[in-house]
Amino acid sequence: MSRLLAITGRSPFSTTEEAFVQDELETMVRHHVDLVVVPTRMATRTPNSGSVTSGLIDHVVAEPLFSPRVLLGAVRTVLRHPVASVRAVTEALVDAGSRRNLAANLISVPKALWLAGYVRTVGATHVHAYWFAHQATIAMIVGRIAGVPWSATGFRWDIDAGNALDAKIRRAAFLRVADELGERILRERVASSDRPDSPVHLIRTGVAMSPPVPSFDGADLPVLAFPGGFVEKKGHRYLAEALRTWADDGRAFELHLFGDGPLRGDLENRFESAGIRGRTTFHGAVELEVLRTFLRERQPIVVLPSIRADDGQEEGIPVSLVEGMANSCPVVSTRTGSIPDLVLDGCGWLVPERDPDALRGALEDVLSRPAHTAEVLLRARDRVAGEFDREVSTMRLVELCGAAG
Structure with a gap:
């Protein structure tokens, strides 16, 4: 034994x-x-x-x-x-x-x-x-x-x-x-x-697999979720810049952040400067089941604008993206670290790192083509079910x- x-x-x-x-x-x-x-x-x-x-x-x-x-x-x-x-x-x-x-x-x-x-x-x-x-x-x-x-x-x-x-x-x-x-x-x-x-x-x-969701309907009030620590390699500043235009245009949206870390103060200042602080909810560091419940109930766009940090740190395969794909959420991230090994073609949206315009463009694509997004969600779930x-x-x-x- x-x-x-x-x-x-x-x-x-x-x-x-x-x-x-x-x-x-x-x-x-x-x-x-x-x-x-x-x-x-x-x-x-x-x-x-x-x-x-x-x-x-x-x-x-x-x-x-x-x-x-x-x-x-x-x-x-x-x-x-x-x-x-x-x-x-x-x-x-x-x-x-x-x-x-x-x-x-x-x-x-x-x-x-x-x-x-x-x-x-x-x-x-x-x-x-x-x-x-x-x-x-x-x-x-x-x-x-x-x-x-x-x-x-x-x-x-x-x-x-x-x-x-x-x-x-x-x-x-x-x-x-x-x-x-x-x-x-x-x-x-x-x-x-x-x-x-x-x-x-x-x-x-x-990760645990949830039942597939065959549709996506998030265009009326876009809900975004950022699950990750407030550290340099997560690229928070580029998310703030990407959403600045939405704020300037008066577009309604919700941004939910799950996590904590040494850059929280800097992040709050950037969101304030970008005019999106009032649309942002900081949930703090939560238990994984709390995040999973939010993903299942709200079906947000999971966005992770990761970068290769100045000290050389970069992502492996972020569990937050795997959880998003397993729970039928669109995922938008960057081509850095091992992220492309997870988010294969047709399973999500990947953009160059440190490019807020490309990040915003990917978010717009998710919202403007709901039928296409629904197809991507099914492929993403199959991807995770097959290997994760x-x-x-x-x-x-x-x-x-x-x-x-």
Whole structure:
């Protein structure tokens, strides 16, 4: 009997982060996977309501980074396995790759040492970490000390961060990515490593499929939804510029933003300057089910004017666009990162990045041709159903972890 131990960042002790990770874990619970979930940290004192309703919380072992139990367990691990502990921790720190990675790994050491002893207590046969960052560092330390195979899922920023990535390539049973850009970057890194045959698997981040909507009728009062963090690569400023003309013409529309982040103040100022602040609703960071309900009930145009940021950050496959397509919403975005790998021809509207005129033109096209838009929605839903169904993608990951275990 195999038992999977999953390491998360904060899920399910968060209401806004890692919703797609929790989706995957809840799918495992529905399929009766023998699962133990260990969040690295806790953003909230209590688990979110979704984890309680789904029964996921019954599989969770939550400990703060530096609880007495963690610290005592770490000491016990060092006393029982002094050589293996020193080697595992040294590798994670020496190969960290940056001061930021080093700090993240360092504060994760006690939890990793505690977990190295805990995996044997619960009989885990495989450890899987979500994120290639310090979560995978914990899994790597656990694997070396406890002798349990481990793997990790990487998304976008955590691949770019390069946190002890060469060591993780060398030690992992396999590494999973969710989009083609991440796959290309990781395979190049693997090819130049001392383990060029390290397995890399592309497994999508899946979503739940809603029943298809055969029509689109949003021209009278256009409703737009922007789901995403307020960070540079999301390209908010270009959305403000794209909608300025609508505001100047007195056109009625609603803009709903779901998310939060460091650029919120700048974004509010830009919307005020563009004359669209009064048409805009900031919902803040919400649980994924709240967003899904809005998509199903309002059928907005999901717009994401993403860019390649000045620091090199760009999109993988945004879960917000996948959710839009799965819920029969038109999606308008840009040809940047891995977005074109999701929004294929005829499945949505893609424009050049940093081009507000092209963005506005795509929005106009969605609204001016409702029959054509309805056809696009059906193709988009078929696209997501064929490759992003969370039931299929989750169980593929489980099978890989079971084989490794």
